Amino acid sequence: xxxxxxxxxxxxxxxxxxxxxxxxxxxxxxxxxxxxxxxxxxxxxxxxxxxxxxxxxxxxxxxxxxxxxxxxxxxxxxxxxxxxxxxxxxxxxxxxxxxxxxxxxxxxxxxxxxxxxxxxxxxxxxxxxxxxxxxxxxxxxxxxxxxxxxxxxxxxxxxxxxxxxxxxxxxxxxxxxxxxxxxxxxxxxxxxxxxxxxxxxxxxxxxxxxxxxxxxxxxxxxxxxxxxxxxxxxxxxxxxxxxxxxxxxxxxxxxxxxxxxxxxxxxxxxxxxxxxxxxxxxxxxxxxxxxxxxxxxxxxxxxxxxxxx
Amino acid sequence: xxxxxxxxxxxxxxxxxxxxxxxxxxxxxxxxxxxxxxxxxxxxxxxxxxxxxxxxxxxxxxxxxxxxxxxxxxxxxxxxxxxxxxxxxxxxxxxxxxxxxxxxxxxxxxxxxxxxxxxxxxxxxxxxxxxxxxxxxxxxxxxxxxxxxxxxxxxxxxxxxxxxxxxxxxxxxxxxxxxxxxxxxxxxxxxxxxxxxxxxxxxxxxxxxxxxxxxxxxxxxxxxxxxxxxxxxxxxxxxxxxxxxxxxxxxxxxxxxxxxxxxxxxxxxxxxxxxxxxxxxxxxxxxxxxxxxxxxxxxxxxxxxxxxxxxxxxxxxxxxxxxxxxxxxxxxxxxxxxxxxxxxxxxxxxxxxxxxxxxxxxxxxxxxxxxxxxxxxxxxxxxxxxxxxxxxxxxxxxxxxxxxxxxxxxxxxxxxxxxxxxxxxxxxxxxxxxxxxxxxxxxxxxxxxxxxxxxxxxxxxxxxxxxxxxxxxxxxxxxxxxxxxxxxxxxxxxxxxxxxxxxxxxxxxxxxxxxxxxxxxxxxxxxxxx
Numbered sequence: 001x002x003x004x005x006x007x008x009x010x011x012x013x014x015x016x017x018x019x020x021x022x023x024x025x026x027x028x029x030x031x032x033x034x035x036x037x038x039x040x041x042x043x044x045x046x047x048x049x050x051x052x053x054x055x056x057x058x059x060x061x062x063x064x065x066x067x068x069x070x071x072x073x074x075x076x077x078x079x080x081x082x083x084x085x086x087x088x089x090x091x092x093x094x095x096x097x098x099x100x101x102x103x104x105x106x107x108x109x110x111x112x113x114x115x116x117x118x119x120x121x122x123x124x125x126x127x128x129x130x131x132x133x134x135x136x137x138x139x140x141x142x143x144x145x146x147x148x149x150x151x152x153x154x155x156x157x158x159x160x161x162x163x164x165x166x167x168x169x170x171x172x173x174x175x176x177x178x179x180x181x182x183x184x185x186x187x188x189x190x191x192x193x194x195x196x197x198x199x200x201x202x203x204x205x206x207x208x209x210x211x212x213x214x215x216x217x218x219x220x221x222x223x224x225x226x227x228x229x230x231x232x233x234x235x236x237x238x239x240x241x242x243x244x245x246x247x248x249x250x251x252x253x254x255x256x257x258x259x260x261x262x263x264x265x266x267x268x269x270x271x272x273x274x275x276x277x278x279x280x281x282x283x284x285x286x287x288x289x290x291x292x293x294x295x296x297x298x299x300x301x302x303x304x305x306x307x308x309x
Numbered sequence: 310x311x312x313x314x315x316x317x318x319x320x321x322x323x324x325x326x327x328x329x330x331x332x333x334x335x336x337x338x339x340x341x342x343x344x345x346x347x348x349x350x351x352x353x354x355x356x357x358x359x360x361x362x363x364x365x366x367x368x369x370x371x372x373x374x375x376x377x378x379x380x381x382x383x384x385x386x387x388x389x390x391x392x393x394x395x396x397x398x399x400x401x402x403x404x405x406x407x408x409x410x411x412x413x414x415x416x417x418x419x420x421x422x423x424x425x426x427x428x429x430x431x432x433x434x435x436x437x438x439x440x441x442x443x444x445x446x447x448x449x450x451x452x453x454x455x456x457x458x459x460x461x462x463x464x465x466x467x468x469x470x471x472x473x474x475x476x477x478x479x480x481x482x483x484x485x486x487x488x489x490x491x492x493x494x495x496x497x498x499x500x501x502x503x504x505x506x507x508x509x510x511x512x513x514x515x516x517x518x519x520x521x522x523x524x525x526x527x528x529x530x531x532x533x534x535x536x537x538x539x540x541x542x543x544x545x546x547x548x549x550x551x552x553x554x555x556x557x558x559x560x561x562x563x564x565x566x567x568x569x570x571x572x573x574x575x576x577x578x579x580x581x582x583x584x585x586x587x588x589x590x591x592x593x594x595x596x597x598x599x600x601x602x603x604x605x606x607x608x609x610x611x612x613x614x615x616x617x618x619x620x621x622x623x624x625x626x627x628x629x630x631x632x633x634x635x636x637x638x639x640x641x642x643x644x645x646x647x648x649x650x651x652x653x654x655x656x657x658x659x660x661x662x663x664x665x666x667x668x669x670x671x672x673x674x675x676x677x678x679x680x681x682x683x684x685x686x687x688x689x690x691x692x693x694x695x696x697x698x699x700x701x702x703x704x705x706x707x708x709x710x711x712x713x714x715x716x717x718x719x720x721x722x723x724x725x726x727x728x729x730x731x732x733x734x735x736x737x738x739x740x741x742x743x744x745x746x747x748x749x750x751x752x753x754x755x756x757x758x759x760x761x762x763x764x765x766x767x768x769x770x771x772x773x774x775x776x777x778x779x780x781x782x783x784x785x786x787x788x789x790x791x792x793x794x795x796x797x798x799x800x801x802x803x804x805x806x807x808x809x810x811x812x813x814x815x816x817x818x819x820x821x822x823x824x825x826x827x828x829x830x831x832x833x834x835x836x837x838x839x
Contacts, residue, residue: 046837085715121766121800123684123713125339130715149485151473189774189782190761207762208802214758240828247770250825255834273839276831281780283759298839305837 072110096132160224265294365726453676742793
């Protein structure tokens with residue numbers, strides 16, 4: 001279970017010393033050579049004021065490129081938030097422009113295959129199509145895999161969980177070499193906000209268990225099982241109210257931002273701030289920090305603040 | 310060879326109609342446009358007649374079918390009616406299993422049973438039970454239930470098996486779909502009918518169409534008076550029984566060299582079978598000076614003075630027709646007069662576009678085209694939820710699924726006019742039910758933990774959350790915004806009785822559309838708030 005984390009650490013270290021070798025497109029977008037993180041501090045890259053693709057390119061350059069996370073021949077699974085049958089401009093789903101760039105970078109890094117799935121709230125065929133993920137898959141050669149079919153899910157034990165001691169997890173997450181979490185930042189009526197950690201509810205079959213048994217604790221518990229290799233948060237126009245469904249485009253506020261981190265808790269803490277929340281008041285962030293699943297205290301995070309254009 | 314042409318044409322049309330309609334009813338991946346199923350359903354006799362008589366649409370297919378029947382006999386029964394086509398398929402399968410075609414000799418018509426069923430149907434409609442009577446009488450709707458409730462899940466199971474194998478082989482073009490079996494009660498009728506059809510076809514060919522089907526009886530009665538009727542040319546007939554070998558309607562009486570056109574389903578098998586070309590259409594209206602059946606049946610009554618039996622029949626028919634047209638209308642008026650001002654509650658929730666449960670039950674013939682078009686399978690055939698008049702008719706079952714806000718598939722396919730065709734903006738404010746929130750059962754209150762599964766699903770945000778207790782968020786309902794889509798109910802994790810549930814409305818209403826002003830930025834624009 002630790003091999004992934006070890007690999008990531010190795011990848012990060014490798015990325016710091018051996019940057020940008022295989023992703024040609026990134027060279028131009030990386031004017032600043034990546035700095036080595038202070039020992040023990042997680043890195044959080046926060047980019048503003050560019051297109052989603054440009055911000056991602058810049059953020060990845062900071063982290064040593066996608067090659068630091070995806071090695072040639074590996075299989076990649078991307079878990080975006082594409083849960084709703086709403087168009088990209090409604091902000092309920094991860095934007096297809098960002099998704100497209102993530103897939104492209106994975107393939108450029110030599111990924112053997114890239115799969116995309118979500119356990120959607122709306123009918124999955126409609127949500128996949130409306131979110132633009134279907135179009136992205138068609139254009140990039142990524143595979144869209146259903147997430148609304150119990151036969152894809154396999155039971156795993158979560159020994160570190162306090163309430164969530166086991167869950168049925170999508171087999172793509174179990175079988176792929178690299179797992180990327182690509183959520184969208186939104187207000188959330190129940191969890192208060194949704195970004196990285198909340199998005200991982202969508203790799204689990206029985207979400208009702210969460211709702212019935214302390215939502216916040218379950219969200220944090222799941223992270224004890226496994227963490228995604230990287231979290232890429234679409235905060236271009238976050239939904240600041242009526243989330244996570246949203247009612248209209250009036251619910252969005254344009255912030256033109258993108259957050260990237262391997263630390264889900266640090267990323268969610270920064271995301272909370274963007275919604276005007278104190279991270280410690282979002283209970284699942286607090287619980288996850290208390291369980292040492294990441295860093296909630298942003299002073300302890302190596303934040304790279306980057307403004308484009 | 311020209312004699313074979315008609316049969317090939319009939320078989321070709323039947324193949325296209327039957328295969329396409331079956332595909333539309335089985336289409337669990339929504340590959341066919343809604344218009345395909347709707348169109349093929351709209352050209353069926355009963356749905357078209359229901360839509361026309363109720364004023365739902367100017368659906369003239371039934372008039373065309375009557376006119377064609379009056380011209381050339383029961384062309385509908387072999388080329389267009391899917392239940393007739395299904396029986397031909399069953400007959401072929403039986404012949405294939407037995408490795409020989411069964412010889413069905415001439416049999417006299419079961420006139421009494423035939424007309425009893427016909428008048429029972431007319432009586433049922435006249436008594437205001439059109440919804441239930443036509444549901445049983447309509448061969449198309451019966452086929453819809455057989456294809457939608459039996460064939461479809463079977464095909465889905467096969468698809469799932471194939472998808473499983475495909476996944477092992479690394480092919481991802483197929484995916485699994487949850488087969489939606491109708492409840493036992495609703496499955497019983499199509500299953501019994503399918504079994505009955507197999508037995509009847511094996512035993513007596515198209516006896517269902519010739520005896521049990523009231524549409525067949527009506528069209529047979531008209532077909533007997535058709536301008537062009539199939540007749541046996543006594544001069545060329547050698548009684549070689551080649552025609553009998555291929556007739557599935559048992560309507561060729563070689564002893565008298567006559568064809569009972571009222572039972573002939575116009576399959577045209579005999580035309581090609583006759584070695585002497587002795588069976589052909591003959592213009593029959595020249596023989597007798599009266600009646601002139603070019604006129605509609607009611608006007609023909611005046612001409613048919615000589616035949617008291619016929620006169621009685623036609624008088625009955627006129628009364629029945631008047632009753633059919635006015636009965637449901639009068640009932641609806643009476644109901645409207647008695648209806649209280651507040652919207653009544655319905656135990657079952659009927660689909661958007663239905664306008665009211667009463668109108669819906671009067672028009673719907675339960676063909677299940679909408680049930681099979683529904684992407685979430687929230688539409689399911691009812692058991693007793695509507696009462697007896699609503700048996701097998703679609704209702705929304707929010708136990709596992711909800712009505713998708715951006716979908717209007719059911720309203721797009723309905724051939725009966727039971728569901729108005731709504732555009733999406735209209736559908737999104739159509740209130741089919743009303744959510745009720747029981748906060749004392751809500752997890753946020755009972756357990757003191759966050760949930761908001763209901764609000765998460767609510768497309769209009771009629772359910773939102775408000776701060777509650779120690780850093781919790783409690784659902785709050787704005788009833789005016791609720792469309793009754795059931796998102797909240799289907800998502801609510803409370804067991805066994807949900808904390809939020811939707812009650813059906815006897816008359817559908819309209820939800821208010823929230824007009825939102827632009828959200829305020831939670832943090833100053835420009836920098837990073839961390």
